[in-house]
Structure formats: structure tokens, C-alpha cells
Amino acid sequence: MKNMTPQEKRPLVFLLIDTVTFLSYYAFLLTSYPNKVLSMGELPFWGASILILAPLMILSRIVLYILYSILNSIMTKKREEKFLIDEFSELIKLRSTRDFNNTFMLGFMITMGLLVFGVSLTVMFKLLFFCVFTAFIAQSVSEFYYTRKGL
Amino acid sequence: MQENNITNSIRTLRFLNNEMTQQDLAEKVGVTRQTIMSMEKGKYSPTLELAFKIAEVFNKNLADIFTYKKQENKKGLKVRFKKQYTLCWPVLFNTHYCRYI
Numbered sequence: 001m002k003n004m005t006p007q008e009k010r011p012l013v014f015l016l017i018d019t020v021t022f023l024s025y026y027a028f029l030l031t032s033y034p035n036k037v038l039s040m041g042e043l044p045f046w047g048a049s050i051l052i053l054a055p056l057m058i059l060s061r062i063v064l065y066i067l068y069s070i071l072n073s074i075m076t077k078k079r080e081e082k083f084l085i086d087e088f089s090e091l092i093k094l095r096s097t098r099d100f101n102n103t104f105m106l107g108f109m110i111t112m113g114l115l116v117f118g119v120s121l122t123v124m125f126k127l128l129f130f131c132v133f134t135a136f137i138a139q140s141v142s143e144f145y146y147t148r149k150g151l
Numbered sequence: 152m153q154e155n156n157i158t159n160s161i162r163t164l165r166f167l168n169n170e171m172t173q174q175d176l177a178e179k180v181g182v183t184r185q186t187i188m189s190m191e192k193g194k195y196s197p198t199l200e201l202a203f204k205i206a207e208v209f210n211k212n213l214a215d216i217f218t219y220k221k222q223e224n225k226k227g228l229k230v231r232f233k234k235q236y237t238l239c240w241p242v243l244f245n246t247h248y249c250r251y252i
Contacts, residue, residue: 007185086182087198088189147185150155150194 007089011096011143013068014061018140021060022133025053046125053132092146100139107131156220157196161187164209164216180204 004012029049036045073079085093111127119127165171173187180201189195197205206213 005183005185005188007183084181084183086186087201088186088195089183150189150192 005147006083007147008144010065010083011140011147013065015137015140015144017061017064017068018057018133018136021057021064022053022136025056026129042121046121050125050128050132053129057132057136088151089147091151092143095146095151096139096143099142100135103138104131104135107134155193155196157217158193158220159190159217161205161216162191164211168209176205176208179208 033045040048108128108131111124111131114127115124161176165173165176173184173191177184177187181204182201186195186197186201190197202213202217206216209216
């Protein structure tokens with residue numbers, strides 16, 4: 001980790017942030033599920049949960065990354081490097097976004113396929129939830145991979 | 152992953168220019184150290200604009216820094232063959248039938 005450049009560290013930090021955010025949000029949903037389903041109904045509950053998930057992940061990425069940078073600069077006593085986005089990082093960003101979309105689409109198709117085989121709505125929404133999470137993971141992993149291995 | 156056919160002598164030129172660091176070169180051309188590192192390892196081919204900027208820093212011509220190695224593998228030949236024939240067929244078809252119009 002020490003020899004890594006900030007461009008290599010960033011996706012790894014995002015990976016950690018995404019996992020923590022998703023798991024805590026999912027745990028929160030599971031605990032509030034029985035009460036909320038009764039008051040809102042099954043479909044509005046899952047709709048609202050998925051709608052909240054994406055902005056929550058983005059917001060947590062911003063807030064927790066700022067926290068990480070502050071803590072990192074305190075611990076290492078080094079000033080945070082200016083984060084520059086150049087042509088190489090732009091290309092990597094494009095490819096990782098492509099991987100995000102592909103992973104999500106694949107997950108979406110699998111979920112729809114399972115629906116044909118009679119999977120319940122609750123399971124379908126849970127699977128869709130995990131699709132979003134997997135897509136975020138795929139994005140971070142591919143960003144890290146392309147930064148290391150090149151284009 | 153696509154094979155990189157462009158090689159460069161950035162590392163040597165940096166060394167010859169008072170052992171310029173990757174960070175120094177990156178700052179001069181306005182990219183990150185990661186980009187310079189990837190270019191030196193041959194993992195990334197820069198855009199024409201960045202290539203010109205690098206050449207300007209070292210006061211050299213583009214061809215003195217970047218070299219293009221022509222490599223044709225089996226796949227390349229197959230693609231060329233396919234391209235040639237997809238272009239040829241409509242032409243042959245038209246010339247053949249145009250005679251009867």
C-alpha cells in the first residue's frame with residue numbers, strides 16, 4: 001500500500017467505503033423491513049430503498065473519502081497530493097463506468113430470468129440490490145486493474 | 152488487452168536531462184506521475200497532444216521519442232482479408248450487374 005500512487009489507492013479506498021456503506025444500509029433495511037412494509041407496502045418500500053441506495057453510495061464516497069484523506073495526511077504527516085484528472089485517468093474512468101454498466105445489466109438480466117422461474121418479488125428486489133452493489137465493486141476493481149496494468 | 156506497438160525513450164531522456172524525476176516531467180506536461188509511469192512501462196500510448204508536449208520538454212522531434220513497431224499477427228491478417236473482401240464484393244456485384252442495365 002505504501003508504494004502505491006494516489007490513483008491506485010483511490011479505487012481500493014472506494015471499494016472499502018462501498019462495502020461498509022452497502023452492508024450497513026442493508027442491515028438497516030432488514031431491521032426496519034417488518035415495520036415499513038406494513039406502513040408502506042412491499043413494492044413502495046423496495047422502490048424507495050433502491051432509489052435511496054445510489055445517492056447514498058455516492059454521498060458516502062464523497063464524505064468518507066474526505067475523512068480518509070484528512071486521516072491519511074495526519075497519520076503520514078504528508079500533504080494530500082493534488083488530484084489531477086488527465087487523459088489516462090479519463091480513459092480508465094470510461095472503461096470502469098462501462099464495466100459498471102455491464103455488470104449491472106448482467107445482474108438485471110439474471111434477476112429478470114429468475115423472475116420467469118417464479119422467484120418472489122422480495123427475492124427479486126434483494127437480488128437487484130446486490131446487483132447495484134456488485135456493479136460498484138466491479139467499477140472499483142476495474143479502475144484499480146486498469147491503473148495498474150495499463151490500457 | 153491490446154498489444155502496444157509504440158515504444159518510447161522517455162526514461163532514457165529523463166536520465167539524460169539532469170535525471171529528471173517522473174513527477175517533474177508529469178508536472179511539466181500536466182499529467183499525473185501514474186501516466187508517465189504507465190507510458191515508460193509501455194502500458195499506455197499517449198495522445199498526440201501529450202506526445203507533442205513531451206517532445207517539447209525534451210526539445211526533440213516526436214520520432215526521436217516514440218517509435219512505431221509494425222507487428223502483424225494472424226488476427227491482423229484475418230481482419231485485413233475480411234475488410235478487403237467486404238469492400239470488394241459490392242464493387243464486383245455492381246460492375247457485373249451494371250453491364251445489363
